[in-house]
Amino acid sequence: MKSLKIPLIKNGTVIDHISAGNAVKVIYILQVTQSLESVVSVAMNVKGILGKKDILKIENRELARREVDKIALIAPKATINIIRDYKVIKKHRVKLPDEIIGIAVCPNPTCISNYKEPVESRFIVIDKEIPRIKCYYCERELEEIADKIIS
Amino acid sequence: MNFKGKDIISIRDFSKTEINFILKYAKKMIPYAKGEKTTDILHGKVLSSLFFEPSTRTRLSFESAMNRLNGKIIGFADPTATSQKKGESLADTIRMAEAYSDIIVMRHHLEGAARLAAEFSNVPVINAGDGAGRHPTQCFLDLFTILLEKKKIDGQNVILLGDLKYGRTVHSLAYALALYGAELTFVSPKNLQMPKEIVSECKELGANIQSTSKLDKAIRNADVLYVTRIQKERFPDAEEYNQVVGTYQINNELLNNVNENLIIMHPLPRVTEISPEVDQTDFAVYFKQAFNGVPIRMALLSLLTGETL
Numbered sequence: 331m332k333s334l335k336i337p338l339i340k341n342g343t344v345i346d347h348i349s350a351g352n353a354v355k356v357i358y359i360l361q362v363t364q365s366l367e368s369v370v371s372v373a374m375n376v377k378g379i380l381g382k383k384d385i386l387k388i389e390n391r392e393l394a395r396r397e398v399d400k401i402a403l404i405a406p407k408a409t410i411n412i413i414r415d416y417k418v419i420k421k422h423r424v425k426l427p428d429e430i431i432g433i434a435v436c437p438n439p440t441c442i443s444n445y446k447e448p449v450e451s452r453f454i455v456i457d458k459e460i461p462r463i464k465c466y467y468c469e470r471e472l473e474e475i476a477d478k479i480i481s
Numbered sequence: 482m483n484f485k486g487k488d489i490i491s492i493r494d495f496s497k498t499e500i501n502f503i504l505k506y507a508k509k510m511i512p513y514a515k516g517e518k519t520t521d522i523l524h525g526k527v528l529s530s531l532f533f534e535p536s537t538r539t540r541l542s543f544e545s546a547m548n549r550l551n552g553k554i555i556g557f558a559d560p561t562a563t564s565q566k567k568g569e570s571l572a573d574t575i576r577m578a579e580a581y582s583d584i585i586v587m588r589h590h591l592e593g594a595a596r597l598a599a600e601f602s603n604v605p606v607i608n609a610g611d612g613a614g615r616h617p618t619q620c621f622l623d624l625f626t627i628l629l630e631k632k633k634i635d636g637q638n639v640i641l642l643g644d645l646k647y648g649r650t651v652h653s654l655a656y657a658l659a660l661y662g663a664e665l666t667f668v669s670p671k672n673l674q675m676p677k678e679i680v681s682e683c684k685e686l687g688a689n690i691q692s693t694s695k696l697d698k699a700i701r702n703a704d705v706l707y708v709t710r711i712q713k714e715r716f717p718d719a720e721e722y723n724q725v726v727g728t729y730q731i732n733n734e735l736l737n738n739v740n741e742n743l744i745i746m747h748p749l750p751r752v753t754e755i756s757p758e759v760d761q762t763d764f765a766v767y768f769k770q771a772f773n774g775v776p777i778r779m780a781l782l783s784l785l786t787g788e789t790l
Contacts, residue, residue, distance in 0.1 A: 467593025
């Protein structure tokens with residue numbers, strides 16, 4: 331019998347098709363390790379039909395769509411599977427919200443958001459498919475988004 | 482159209498219809514800006530004029546505009562004499578200015594500063610320049626000047642010349658001219674070209690764009706020549722500045738073969754890029770352009786406070 335690299339979960343959320351190497355950043359964006367006591371399993375560089383991918387399993391927590399959609403920033407092809415009693419009862423692909431707040435840093439060294447002001451970083455999503463975002467404050471577009479995630 | 486309570490942070494926040502409304506209203510302000518008529522529509526109103534970075538024209542024209550409307554001004558032109566020097570956040574300075582006044586004008590060396598200020602203020606904030614970022618009131622007065630001198634903005638053949646990489650006025654102006662369907666020619670040294678994202682944005686708006694480093698050919702069919710200073714203070718590297726300073730100089734010899742209705746604009750201050758002999762020609766409108774800052778800023782102060790003529 332073929333053994334599973336990470337076990338099936340009875341109840342919770344499985345995030346599949348995360349681009350290989352980005353699972354840790356997804357965990358950071360979702361802040362799952364800080365906000366709940368669930369067991370979180372990570373599989374990285376798993377061979378799939380479309381190449382390598384990462385998978386994240388979060389037990390006993392059904393993540394709401396608005397909580398998860400922001401991961402589309404670094405994992406635009408990720409799918410969210412809600413599991414109940416080992417069965418997938420809901421499945422959808424992530425879709426970026428209109429704004430991203432507090433999870434990336436503006437690359438512009440002379441942007442006010444990088445100084446000691448009582449605001450979180452804020453980005454406007456200008457293209458949800460590619461994806462492309464620009465700083466709400468200085469209007470500069472981010473390149474290499476994954477590198478700009480706050481960690 | 483109601484602008485009461487609105488902020489002016491970026492020209493991109495305005496539609497063409499809104500811009501047209503503001504320009505039309507600014508025309509009404511011209512006799513008041515010249516002192517030929519008087520008004521007290523802003524009597525009892527206070528403007529906070531917060532200049533965290535040096536300015537001559539913008540600050541003076543805002544102060545002139547507020548005075549012509551019979552309002553009062555508080556503020557500073559030297560940030561070294563403020564609590565910012567003690568480490569106060571911009572957000573706290575703005576909360577204070579909001580409590581003391583009905584409208585805030587600010588210039589700051591950091592990009593996005595005005596957008597942040599607007600978040601912390603319940604009174605309107607006008608961006609008078611944020612670092613290498615935006616300068617929307619300059620853009621309004623540039624469009625106003627083209628409208629007054631050429632009778633229309635649509636379809637003009639406009640050259641933007643000089644430092645197109647770091648110059649904040651040309652980024653906003655290129656966008657706004659693209660909204661009006663102007664023909665744009667970007668002339669600059671190779672290392673000071675218009676940023677790609679601005680070029681793409683203008684193209685998305687349907688503008689015809691050409692880029693070159695040669696002015697003499699491009700100028701022959703131009704209706705508007707918009708000259709900018711190569712700003713030493715914006716260069717991260719002095720060597721890069723030394724390589725390009727003095728690349729272009731507008732003088733009477735260059736103007737021998739141009740369209741007789743050409744106008745030459747410049748946001749000022751100029752250094753060597755326009756020879757003083759050009760000042761005497763009919764092409765030069767840059768001093769009129771500087772004056773046009775007053776009626777435009779009067780119009781904006783009036784519209785944002787909701788106290789109109």
